[in-house]
Amino acid sequence: MIVELGHFALILALMVALVQATLPLWGAQRGDARLMALAEPAALMQAVLVAASFGALTWAFVVSDFSLIVVVNNSHTLKPMLYKVAGVWGNHEGSLLLWVLILAVYGAAVALFGQGLPTRLKARVLAVQGLIGVAFLAFLLWTSNPFWRVDVPPMNGQDLNPLLQDPGLAFHPPFLYLGYVGLSMAFSFAVAALIEGRVDAAWGRWVRPWTLAAWIFLTIGIALGSWWAYYELGWGGFWFWDPVENASFMPWLLAAALLHSSIVVEKRESLKAWTILLAILAFGFSLIGTFIVRSGVITSVHAFANDPERGVFILMILGFFTGGALVLFAARAGVMEAKGVFAMVSRETALVANNILLTVAAFVVFVGTIWPLVAELALGRAVSVGEPFFNAAFTPFMVGLATILPVGAMLAWKRGALGRTLRGLLPALALALALGALAFAMQTGRSALGPVGLMLGAWVVLGALTDLWARTGREGIGARLARLSRLPRADWGRVLAHGGLGITIFAVAAMLSWKVEDIRVVQLGETYPLGRYEVRLDEVHEVEGPNYVSTMGRMTVMRNGAVVAVLSPEKRVYPVAAMPTTEAAIDYGFLRDIYLVLGDRQASGGWAVRSYIEPFANWLWGGAIIMALGGVLSLTDRRYRVAAGARRGAVGVPAE
Template identity: 70%
Template structure:
């Protein structure tokens, strides 16, 4: 009964979304306030209906209702409760329902908190957002119905993919979708502004919080996925340039560019066309990511579905929204004339450079991701584009970005002098070069990644600190500290986020340059040495978990004769899914990770053991957490909560 109600609620939500798409849009065009007012209650009702539908599906997973095909294919009665719940979105159908739930949530939030928006703009934003909901509700109901019944329900299910039965993957998809789908609000604002023919400073102020929230969620989602890949897959890496990894990374890069571009619109009413285009492309790449994950076109360990028909449907959605928005963008070019002018040496120019670096780096990732498909379709060649290409093609742009950020923050708006503006940074640059040189001097035979990464990290961190110090002006230390504490939260957010980027670069450089790897056959009670550490395999036992069996090794670790830890790596096997997994044992601190993986028993006795000593790994996720914290701090700034300037005189709409 509950599942039927969930299905019915989804059908009703489609009807409400259609009304929300058409009625407010017509009302805004005709100036009918009563029609425009339909958007807000419709957005709320649509969200409540989809939330009820999602709750019904969750209930089916919790109660192991194997009359539903999706529950049978992705659950099992013996599965731990947390993974029964997360199994709701650990599959194609459920994840798409979560996707459209978040679309409706953002639309409802725009209705609830958009009181400062002009009525016509609010109505158009909610209509465009509802149109996205209509497209994906149709996709779900026509190709991916989570409430499809089985004629003969089985006694038990086929279990969830064991790789997804992990806390990291339990929370990774919701955060990622909040980021993916959050960019739909920036898209809706962009299209609504194009329809209305007005892009001004107030528009830039309204679109920034939505983009910032999406960027924060994407940062958290990508970091959780990276962390999961590091400890769960057993290969010891945090990023493999997998197509699905790239699918989330490309919108993140464009969202970062959009954030910086919207600042220029808000402060100087410049870069309007560029900002609108970035808003369209950022959501467009979210749709491309959805297509990659669900079409089966590109192979990935993270892919949800392998169905060309679904891929064609998503491709049609992408063509409709992207094509329509870009045509509208071309038609409305005259309405986006920049009012603010700026010199070559100015903060605006630095932000343009920043955006170009982010956009081009996104294009590099896109080419590397799609090139195997292009080569097979047009040249009949099977190619693999792996980490060597991405490392060589992508890294220079990130190095340039790291160099530009502190300089851009130091430059004034409109125009300035490069020498005078960057004088306070000269000491920071000299110290950063010294740190990079010191690292280069002490290492022997290692790559340049280590010294360059240390230099960039020091440059970004010291540049951020100097930027904050410059904002406090002159005077006694106590007065300057008081002014520092009273800085707007957006300024603190920017500083924390930029520092987080520097710390992430530090972690990536350390992990890439200074990892020690050892693969050997270990005998029980026979010590072996890796780097500065002595390992001893004490025993290997078979154990039984709630829904798996495992082989667990017990390995003692010591350094210079002093005991450090006992680690217990496992090899698990899930009988229902007939799938093995690797559970690495990791001893962590801020300097390094000891990473142990147990392999197969060997014919001559002993066990295969892989050992990694990974320098500075945890700084990667500390940096990601700081970037997300910086974005959150900016979101709490009063200037974002109160739409200051939202009631400026309206500009004359373009014909």
């Protein structure tokens, strides 16, 4: 009965979404307040209905209701409860329902918290959001219904993909979807503004918090996925330029560009057309990511589906929304005339450079991701685009971004003084260069990537701190320190976000440049060197888990004879899914991780072992966390809330 109610709620949600997508839009066009007023209750009702449907599916997974095909294919009675719940979105149908739920929740958030929005604009935003809901609810019900039944329910299920049975990946998809789907709000605001024919400073302020929220969630989701890949796959890396990784990274880059360009719209009423275009493209790339994950056209270790029919449906959605928005963008080009002018040396110019670097970097990643598909279709050849291409093509844009970021953040609006700004940054530049030179002098026989990464990372972090200090005035140190606590949260948030980026840049360079790797066959009781450490394989034994069987090693890590850590790497086999997984054993440290992976037993009686020293690995996750915290801090600044300042921004414009 509960699952039937969930199915019925999903059908009702589609009907409500149809009402939300049509009547308020028609009412805004005619100036009919009663029709426009339908947008808010429709958005709230759609969210309630989809939440009820999602709750029903979750209940089916928790109680192991094997009358549903999706539960049979992705659950098992012996699976731990965490992974029963995670199994709800650990598959195509359930994850798509989560996608639709988040979409509906964003619409409900506009209905509840968008009190400062003009009535017509709000009705149009909610109508566009409702139209996206119609498309995905139809896709869900017609091709990917999570409530499809089996004729004869089995006694047990086929279990969830073992790679997904991990805490990191249990939380990774929800955060990622909150970011993906959050960009639909920027898209809805962009389309609504184009329909209305007005893009102004108030619009820039309204769209910023939604874009910032999406960027925060994407940052957390990508970091969780990277962390999972680091410790779960056992490959000794944190990023592999996998198509699904790229599918989330491209919208993140475009969201970062949109976030910065909307600042120019708000402050100077410039870059209007570019910002609208970025809003369309950012959501378009989210849809492209959905297509990559669910169509099966590109193989990935964590793709959800391999169904051309579903892929065609998603392509139709992508074509309708992205193509339709671009046509509307072309038709409304005249309403996006820039008002503010600025000199070549100004913060506006720096933000334009920022946008160019981010968007071209996203395009490079896109080309590298789809080129194997294009080559196969057009040339009939199987082509692989791997890490060397992405590193060589992508890195220069990040170097350029890191170089201009501290300078651009301190330049004045409209017309800046480059010499004065650089003089203020001289101590930061000198210290960054000194750190890079020190690292280069200390390393032997390695590339310059590590020292350059340290120099750029330090330049970004120290530049952000210099920017913060410069905002406290020119009085005594005591007065300036007191003023630090009174600075707006947005200033602190920007410094944290930029500082987190600098830490991440350094950590990536350090892990790529200073990593120590050792692959060998080790006999029981044998000790071998690993950098400054010695590692001994003590024993290998069998362990039975709740739904798996594990071959577990016990390895002792020593330094100068003293025990540093005792680690237990594993190879697990999940009998129900008939799939093995590798569980790396990691000794986490502030400056380095010791990373051990147990392989197969060899004919000689020894065991294949891969060992790594990963320098500054935790700094990578720490940098991502600091970036996200900076975004959260900025989001709490009242100037960037949806309603804050909205009416002030719309002075002289009737609320209708």
